[in-house]
Amino acid sequence: xxxxxxxxxxxxxxxxxxxxxxxxxxxxxxxxxxxxxxxxxxxxxxxxxxxxxxxxxxxxxxxxxxxxxxxxxxxxxxxxxxxxxxxxxxxxxxxxxxxxxxxxxxxxxxxxxxxxxxxxxxxxxxxxxxxxxxxxxxxxxxxxxxxxxxxxxxxxxxxxxxxxxxxxxxxxxxxxxxxxxxxxxxxxxxxxxxxxxxxxxxxxxxxxxxxxxxxxxxxxxxxxxxxxxxxxxxxxxxxxxxxxxxxxxxxxxxx
Ligand code: ZN
Ligand code: FE
Numbered sequence: 001x002x003x004x005x006x007x008x009x010x011x012x013x014x015x016x017x018x019x020x021x022x023x024x025x026x027x028x029x030x031x032x033x034x035x036x037x038x039x040x041x042x043x044x045x046x047x048x049x050x051x052x053x054x055x056x057x058x059x060x061x062x063x064x065x066x067x068x069x070x071x072x073x074x075x076x077x078x079x080x081x082x083x084x085x086x087x088x089x090x091x092x093x094x095x096x097x098x099x100x101x102x103x104x105x106x107x108x109x110x111x112x113x114x115x116x117x118x119x120x121x122x123x124x125x126x127x128x129x130x131x132x133x134x135x136x137x138x139x140x141x142x143x144x145x146x147x148x149x150x151x152x153x154x155x156x157x158x159x160x161x162x163x164x165x166x167x168x169x170x171x172x173x174x175x176x177x178x179x180x181x182x183x184x185x186x187x188x189x190x191x192x193x194x195x196x197x198x199x200x201x202x203x204x205x206x207x208x209x210x211x212x213x214x215x216x217x218x219x220x221x222x223x224x225x226x227x228x229x230x231x232x233x234x235x236x237x238x239x240x241x242x243x244x245x246x247x248x249x250x251x252x253x254x255x
Contacts, residue, residue: 003104003126005168007207008041010034013172014060015209017130018047019123021102026050028101029074030121030130031170032064039071053099054078055111055132056118057085061170082117095119111158113151114141120154122161128210129161132170137211138177138194139252140222148246152225155245159223163214174198174208180255181221184233184248191219221248 004020010033017030018041027047029038031054042049049072054062056079065087069076077099080092093099095110104125111120111134121130133141134151135158143151158167178195185191194215198208217223224230225248226241234247 003101003123003128005128005166005210006041006045007168007209008037009172009207010037010064011060015168015170015172015207017168018042018049019101019126019128020045020047021104024102026101028053029068030168031055031061031132032068033060035064035067035071038064038068042072048072049074051099051101052076053106053121053130054086054089055120055130055170056115057082058115058133061132062087079117079119082115093119109157111135111154113146113148113154114144116145116150118154120158122165124162127162127165128168129158129165129213130168131158134158134169135167135216135220135223136169136171136177137167137174137209137216138181138198138220139173140220140249142253143249148249149242151249152242152245155222159213159217161213163212163217165213166210167213167216168210172202172207172209175202177252178219180252181219183255184221184251185219185224185229187229188219190215194219 006018008016014033020027028051052074075090077091078086078089080094093108097108099106107122109120111118114133225245236244
């Protein structure tokens with residue numbers, strides 16, 4: 001049975017997600033920018049929160065953890081490598097570990113680059129991956145701690161997931177990301193169509209996430225670093241794709 005997925009806007013431009021398995025009555029929250037909108041979403045559905053899965057230590061992803069734990073008794077899961085800078089963990093996990101929701105398995109993936117210790121959670125049976133500030137809609141997170149090579153390794157592994165996987169990322173940065181994308185990949189019709197759809201969704205007040213991985217592969221410039229138009233835009237026709245990615249990420253920082 002598929003999982004129910006709820007995208008919850010938090011703060012000015014963050015997202016938390018709820019996953020719910022109706023058969024077992026299990027609900028999991030991925031990241032807690034602040035507790036109030038998540039408690040409202042739980043109450044509206046009469047769901048009891050069982051677990052909180054944290055992607056990384058930045059305040060805009062964890063500041064609501066203690067309030068949500070206090071209100072629900074949820075069990076908090078996060079990276080063992082970052083336990084010293086996360087809220088107290090009930091379960092410390094590492095890449096390669098497995099978690100469960102009902103009869104679905106979640107694989108813990110290393111998604112370092114934005115921070116070292118950033119995790120992603122991939123549920124192959126449900127076709128979901130929670131990427132927070134690693135792979136984002138139309139882009140990727142800034143490289144605060146990792147090298148470009150480390151983020152490129154993360155992006156390459158995420159790009160190899162099944163293309164129908166829904167990418168659940170952590171911010172509403174899509175239109176800004178797509179403006180940069182259009183500046184380096186202007187002749188990509190799929191990208192232009194995506195930018196139009198994103199503008200329409202935002203005009204209706206709707207989130208632009210989650211996004212099927214196939215759409216990211218066709219339009220996200222950081223996943224297209226190996227494609228001829230992006231190589232040409234960066235003036236790197238023959239460089240390794242990781243180097244083209246590094247140039248794209250640096251250009252986005254200056255954009
Ligand atoms: Zn972050
Ligand atoms: Fe963030």
